[in-house]
Amino acid sequence: MATGRTHRPATRSRGIPEATVARLPLYLRALTALSERSVPTVSSEELAAAAGVNSAKLRKDFSYLGSYGTRGVGYDVEYLVYQISRELGLTQDWPVVIVGIGNLGAALANYGGFASRGFRVAALIDADPAMAGKPVAGIPVQHTDELEAIIRDNGVSIGVIATPAGAAQQVCDRLVAAGVTSILNFAPTVLTVPDGVDVRKVDLSIELQILAFHEQRKAGEEAAADVTQAAGTTNSAVAAKREDSATDQGPDGDVPAVMPA
Amino acid sequence: MATGRTHRPATRSRGIPEATVARLPLYLRALTALSERSVPTVSSEELAAAAGVNSAKLRKDFSYLGSYGTRGVGYDVEYLVYQISRELGLTQDWPVVIVGIGNLGAALANYGGFASRGFRVAALIDADPAMAGKPVAGIPVQHTDELEAIIRDNGVSIGVIATPAGAAQQVCDRLVAAGVTSILNFAPTVLTVPDGVDVRKVDLSIELQILAFHEQRKAGEEAAADVTQAAGTTNSAVAAKREDSATDQGPDGDVPAVMPA
DNA sequence: TTTTGTGAATGGCTTCACAGCG
DNA sequence: CGCTGTGAAGCCATTCACAAAA
Numbered sequence: 046m047a048t049g050r051t052h053r054p055a056t057r058s059r060g061i062p063e064a065t066v067a068r069l070p071l072y073l074r075a076l077t078a079l080s081e082r083s084v085p086t087v088s089s090e091e092l093a094a095a096a097g098v099n100s101a102k103l104r105k106d107f108s109y110l111g112s113y114g115t116r117g118v119g120y121d122v123e124y125l126v127y128q129i130s131r132e133l134g135l136t137q138d139w140p141v142v143i144v145g146i147g148n149l150g151a152a153l154a155n156y157g158g159f160a161s162r163g164f165r166v167a168a169l170i171d172a173d174p175a176m177a178g179k180p181v182a183g184i185p186v187q188h189t190d191e192l193e194a195i196i197r198d199n200g201v202s203i204g205v206i207a208t209p210a211g212a213a214q215q216v217c218d219r220l221v222a223a224g225v226t227s228i229l230n231f232a233p234t235v236l237t238v239p240d241g242v243d244v245r246k247v248d249l250s251i252e253l254q255i256l257a258f259h260e261q262r263k264a265g266e267e268a269a270a271d272v273t274q275a276a277g278t279t280n281s282a283v284a285a286k287r288e289d290s291a292t293d294q295g296p297d298g299d300v301p302a303v304m305p306a
Numbered sequence: 307m308a309t310g311r312t313h314r315p316a317t318r319s320r321g322i323p324e325a326t327v328a329r330l331p332l333y334l335r336a337l338t339a340l341s342e343r344s345v346p347t348v349s350s351e352e353l354a355a356a357a358g359v360n361s362a363k364l365r366k367d368f369s370y371l372g373s374y375g376t377r378g379v380g381y382d383v384e385y386l387v388y389q390i391s392r393e394l395g396l397t398q399d400w401p402v403v404i405v406g407i408g409n410l411g412a413a414l415a416n417y418g419g420f421a422s423r424g425f426r427v428a429a430l431i432d433a434d435p436a437m438a439g440k441p442v443a444g445i446p447v448q449h450t451d452e453l454e455a456i457i458r459d460n461g462v463s464i465g466v467i468a469t470p471a472g473a474a475q476q477v478c479d480r481l482v483a484a485g486v487t488s489i490l491n492f493a494p495t496v497l498t499v500p501d502g503v504d505v506r507k508v509d510l511s512i513e514l515q516i517l518a519f520h521e522q523r524k525a526g527e528e529a530a531a532d533v534t535q536a537a538g539t540t541n542s543a544v545a546a547k548r549e550d551s552a553t554d555q556g557p558d559g560d561v562p563a564v565m566p567a
Numbered sequence: 568t569t570t571t572g573t574g575a576a577t578g579g580c581t582t583c584a585c586a587g588c589g
Numbered sequence: 590c591g592c593t594g595t596g597a598a599g600c601c602a603t604t605c606a607c608a609a610a611a
Contacts, residue, residue: 064580070515074494088592097496100592101582108594116588116593133515134522141514148416152409158494158511163518202521203514226524227517229510233335233419235358243520245513249490250419252506253402253464254331254394256488257424259504260463261395263487325602349570361570362604369572377571377610 061132065106071096072103073129073162079122088119130162140167140199142225144216145208146176146186149231153207154182167199172212189216196223203227210234217244322393326367332357333364334390334423340383349380391423401428401460403486405477406469407437407447410492414468415443428460433473450477457484464488471495478505 075095079087089107093100107113107120113128114120130136141159143150146169153159154169169186171177176186187195195201204225206213213232220228221242230236230246238244336356340348350368354361368374368381374389375381391397402420404411407430414420415430430442433450440447448456456462465481467474467489474493481489482503491497491507499505 062580066519067512067516069519070509070512071496073515075496090592095496097498099582101584102580104593105581105595112594114593117591118589119592132519134518135515137522139514139518139521148409148413152413153510155409156510159514162511162515164511164514203517227521229513229517235332235336235356241524243517245517247508247510247513248331249414249417249508250423250425251328251331252490252508253400253420253425254334254396254423255328256464256490256504256506257395257400258327258330258393260400260488261398263502323602351570360604362606363602365570365572366603373572375571378569379611380570 061109065109066133068096068098068102068106069129069133071098072106073126073133073135076122076126076129080126084122086115086119086121089114092120133163135163137163139164139203140201141165141203141205142168142170142192142195142199142201142220143205143207144170144189144192144220145206145212145232146171146181147207147209150205150207151181153205153231154184164203167201168195170195172208192216192219193223196220196225201225203229205229205231206236207231322370326370327394329357329359329363329367330390330394332359333367334387334394334396337383337387337390341387345383347376347380347382350375353381394424396424398424400425400464401462402426402464402466403429403431403453403456403460403462403481404466404468405431405450405453405481406467406473406493407432407442408468408470411468412442414466414492415445425464428462429456431456433469453477453480454484457481457486462486464490466490466492467497468492 072092075092076087078095079092087095089100089104093103096103104114107125110128110132113125141164143153143166146154150169150171154166159166166182166184168191169181169184170189170192171186172189174188177188179186196204202225204220204227206216206220206228208216210232213230213234214236217228217230217236217238221238226241227243228236228238228245230244231248233248233250236244236246333353336353337348339356340353350361350365354364357364365375368386371389371393374386402425404414404427407415411430411432415427420427427443427445430445430447431450431453432438432447435449437447438449457465463486465478465486465488467477467481469477471493474491474495475497478489478491478497478499482499487502488504489497489499489506491505492509494509494511497505497507
């Protein structure tokens with residue numbers, strides 16, 4: 046952490062913790078669902094349950110945004126939706142390009158949640174000339190040659206990389222050179238970017254490996270623990286309760302660690 | 307965190323920090339690349355650079371696994387690959403089912419990294435009867451009715467949910483009831499699971515929203531900061547260097563927070 | 568001399584518990 | 590009285606800096 050935070054006095058204290066930022070989308074989703082059911086207010090307890098966090102954490106998170114609740118009552122759903130949307134920058138709309146229209150890229154292009162809150166797929170880009178012009182999710186694929194022009198013409202600042210690992214760094218460099226400052230990387234590679242560019246990565250095999258680690262641990266403890274288990278099926282039916290790790294219920298979200306490298 | 311950690315004295319100290327576990331796959335990938343280039347040893351500095359973390363963190367991480375390095379020299383690549391693989395449980399192979407073979411499910415089925423290290427797609431499952439029998443990535447799709455039988459017959463303990471949000475909880479319940487104890491969730495829903503079941507989620511729109519937050523902040527600071535910027539293009543070409551947030555280079559990975567809910 | 572392994576210091580996030588407000 | 594907002598405490602992770610080993 047360097048200096049920063051000198052400019053813009055802002056509405057309130059600047060510097061929302063990263064962990065909090067990572068949970069805001071979760072709250073927003075839960076609130077949107079409540080809003081659609083026309084629920085007018087919600088308590089920290091209820092909303093926390095819907096978002097899968099505990100209520101103290103939620104209240105602390107909201108306290109960074111300001112005092113938007115009413116004691117003895119709870120939070121106004123509509124108002125909170127607006128405040129969080131604004132905080133996340135979703136009141137404006139962000140043109141996004143997806144580079145690499147293979148299976149995954151196509152899936153992303155078709156993903157509904159993309160178009161919904163504040164994001165708009167400005168272009169699909171692929172290196173395969175045979176793909177050029179072919180529509181995916183109603184949008185014609187353009188060739189990589191056009192990349193720089195597309196970025197500039199559309200004022201794109203967020204790019205999604207869904208290319209094979211080998212092409213990712215090169216695509217990343219071109220995106221950044223053309224003016225992209227936020228990248229969501231689905232390729233299994235560590236991207237190197239200049240200062241001021243944010244990269245987030247989504248990596249299937251890493252997630253699976255983390256699950257495998259815990260799965261293995263369960264198997265080990267199960268074996269060492271109760272010998273109650275009859276010789277039954279070969280299948281590891283871990284039905285027995287376990288008093289291991291975290292108590293917390295619901296997904297805790299990620300502590301993100303965005304790195305303006 | 308409850309009691310736990312009574313059974314199995316294990317090779318060394320148990321209890322590897324979650325943050326460390328989340329980085330092991332990253333190290334493993336970097337090491338595998340070195341291994342393929344027949345590099346015999348690597349220093350913490352070099353490996354850290356390849357994995358995108360700093361070297362002190364890497365050394366501390368490895369210290370939880372044991373003392374696998376040689377002072378003055380570094381780490382033996384092959385040996386480390388083996389140790390980390392073993393720690394992550396990748397020396398055995400994990401049958402995995404993917405439920406929901408839409409765009410995303412198909413992309414996952416085709417994803418190479420899946421089959422590589424320790425994971426095997428045991429079955430593809432979809433609720434659409436029209437899909438049944440259709441091969442995706444060389445594997446015939448089976449109907450949801452078969453779910454329980456598939457899990458049991460293949461001893462599956464890891465399930466991937468790629469269904470629409472509305473179906474996710476129901477699918478999750480059936481997976482868990484059939485014996486699955488680890489779930490990777492791509493649906494934008496908070497899953498409720500019994501104790502002892504791990505859930506990890508991958509959520510595109512959350513990642514984008516986090517990027518939007520930082521993107522918005524850049525725009526704000528840019529405006530307030532230098533007025534140097536000529537009236538030029540409408541495009542927000544944030545070329546200027548910034549002295550904001552983290553110093554660290556390379557992707558920091560996620561601090562995962564697996565929640566045995 | 569080089570580079571690991573690790574106590575100690577630091578910083579951030581979560582949880583607790585309760586004061587304060589409606 | 591109910592529920593929010595928040596200081597204080599505790600926990601976990603990162604970073605520092607150096608002693609110890611090869």
